[in-house]
Amino acid sequence: MAPALAAAFWIAAYLAAVSAPLFVLLAGPTPPGGGFWRDFAMALGFAGLAMMGVQFFLTARFKRATAPFGIDLIYYFHRYLALVALAALAAHYVILRLDDPAQLGSADPRLAPGYMSAGRVALLLFVLLVVASLARRSLRFDYDWWRITHAFFAIAAVVLALWHIVGSGRYLSAPWKQALWLTYGALWIALVAQVRLLRPWRIARRPWRIAEVRPERGRVWTLALEPLGHEGLRFQPGQFVWLTARASPYALREHPFSLASSAAGNARLEVSIKELGDFTRSVKDLRPGEKVYLDGPYGAFSIDRHPAAPGYVFIAGGIGVAPILSMLRTAAERQDRRPLVLFYGNRVWERVAFREELERLGGRLALKTVHVLREGPAPASCESGFVTREVLDRHLPAERRPLEYFVCGPTPMTRAVEASLATLGVPSARVHSEIFNWV
Amino acid sequence: MLRQTKAKLLSALTAALVVALAALFSLLSNPDGPGARDQAKPPAPADPRVAAGRRAYERLGCALCHSIAGAGNPGSPLDGVGSRHDAAALRAWIIGAEPARASLPESIARRKARYASEPDLDALVAYLQTLRTP
Numbered sequence: 166m167a168p169a170l171a172a173a174f175w176i177a178a179y180l181a182a183v184s185a186p187l188f189v190l191l192a193g194p195t196p197p198g199g200g201f202w203r204d205f206a207m208a209l210g211f212a213g214l215a216m217m218g219v220q221f222f223l224t225a226r227f228k229r230a231t232a233p234f235g236i237d238l239i240y241y242f243h244r245y246l247a248l249v250a251l252a253a254l255a256a257h258y259v260i261l262r263l264d265d266p267a268q269l270g271s272a273d274p275r276l277a278p279g280y281m282s283a284g285r286v287a288l289l290l291f292v293l294l295v296v297a298s299l300a301r302r303s304l305r306f307d308y309d310w311w312r313i314t315h316a317f318f319a320i321a322a323v324v325l326a327l328w329h330i331v332g333s334g335r336y337l338s339a340p341w342k343q344a345l346w347l348t349y350g351a352l353w354i355a356l357v358a359q360v361r362l363l364r365p366w367r368i369a370r371r372p373w374r375i376a377e378v379r380p381e382r383g384r385v386w387t388l389a390l391e392p393l394g395h396e397g398l399r400f401q402p403g404q405f406v407w408l409t410a411r412a413s414p415y416a417l418r419e420h421p422f423s424l425a426s427s428a429a430g431n432a433r434l435e436v437s438i439k440e441l442g443d444f445t446r447s448v449k450d451l452r453p454g455e456k457v458y459l460d461g462p463y464g465a466f467s468i469d470r471h472p473a474a475p476g477y478v479f480i481a482g483g484i485g486v487a488p489i490l491s492m493l494r495t496a497a498e499r500q501d502r503r504p505l506v507l508f509y510g511n512r513v514w515e516r517v518a519f520r521e522e523l524e525r526l527g528g529r530l531a532l533k534t535v536h537v538l539r540e541g542p543a544p545a546s547c548e549s550g551f552v553t554r555e556v557l558d559r560h561l562p563a564e565r566r567p568l569e570y571f572v573c574g575p576t577p578m579t580r581a582v583e584a585s586l587a588t589l590g591v592p593s594a595r596v597h598s599e600i601f602n603w604v
Numbered sequence: 605m606l607r608q609t610k611a612k613l614l615s616a617l618t619a620a621l622v623v624a625l626a627a628l629f630s631l632l633s634n635p636d637g638p639g640a641r642d643q644a645k646p647p648a649p650a651d652p653r654v655a656a657g658r659r660a661y662e663r664l665g666c667a668l669c670h671s672i673a674g675a676g677n678p679g680s681p682l683d684g685v686g687s688r689h690d691a692a693a694l695r696a697w698i699i700g701a702e703p704a705r706a707s708l709p710e711s712i713a714r715r716k717a718r719y720a721s722e723p724d725l726d727a728l729v730a731y732l733q734t735l736r737t738p
Contacts, residue, residue, distance in 0.1 A: 187625040199678035201630050201638040208626035245615035268676045270668030
């Protein structure tokens, strides 16, 4: 299926899953009207829970469903949809309360029926889940702990919410309406089993061995990995994997990293990791011979998605160069002679990771590398400051419209570059970006 | 377009779709639209025992499952209940005693049983007796 068609199919499937409970309510026999606001609040409650259920699917990393979009976009969508779903659930409660507080009964859990307390606790858990996730960085929650508690509270909240709607009963009088929600519940449990048990089991059966831990410029470490007892993995240059080191795949202590090695090479893979957080700072302590696990490949950020382009432009900020390096290395092995331009933004010249290799690649490819440095002394050929519209304009070829553009770096840089390219007449469909820090 | 913006747009589309469908469902069930229900609370009863009964009705959260004059859960309306049952039957329904118990699901009968020790039970019965068919 063509990517655009596949994308349309999955968006339609997703909208159907979210709105199905509402259509089920619409399809008679509807209970006698309970007042506009009461029924509106009930419908929002059902839809909010259906959306929360879709959340499990979004993060289950189904390759077929995520491929047309790129998984970074799916995770962003997960985040925004959580806000929409939470708003619907909060509105469900607030509208009922404003309409007539008496219809909520007593809030005292000793007096209230179990299903009502379940609903209240579920709403509270959903609020906690969203707040903890959005504020994770500013509150400095440990990433691994956050992932485990996120999953646990999400399951608890959905189970409590299901209890709440089955207990409230009135809108689910018909057996087939109950069947819909039981099916949803069963699907969610199956998804959890797939993510927590089945996939870790498959990952555990295909371990990798660390062959080398190599320092690069700019506090970047490259891990070279070799498959242990299997044929390795095939990927498109620019894709990424989830890496588990010093933990069991069942512990779900994985971290996403771009593959930096050539996709046309042998089974040996490389990931290049910059010291940025708790896990990435510990990468240098890994030793050759240690076992690690990989899940992947994922991502839509690849020249192989646009094989017919007359040439490519890459714009990297810092370690955002990793997936681009993979594309350049692959192009070199394929003896690709198409024109390539790389804009590479960094702070100082001494910390430009892979700068020697990029120079060597320039000899094998029709590659022009433009270094853009913010501080300090640099060779005369470098640009200083940021990758601005003027910098792009100075170095892009005159025939810039048909080229495919790949942007990977911090979000402010990506945003600025996309805006600049638009003013330079580059069609937005030709600009591909990967969000850098989406977890 | 920045990929983040695409994700935002699809979320906004979902929100719009869900709110529209929810409003449609609600309108189909309530053709008169919002605000059709009479929200005005009936005046406080003159009889202090009936007034105490109405307070008990509110305090115990009866509106979670019942409605009076459109307020509360429309699943089990109590309008006119005073014309259908005498005091003894009303009391049996409130505390889930026989003969009402036979028509109640087990879980609800259990919940109702706790009202047997309610000091305002007689007042509550008196209040329900005032709910007569016009």
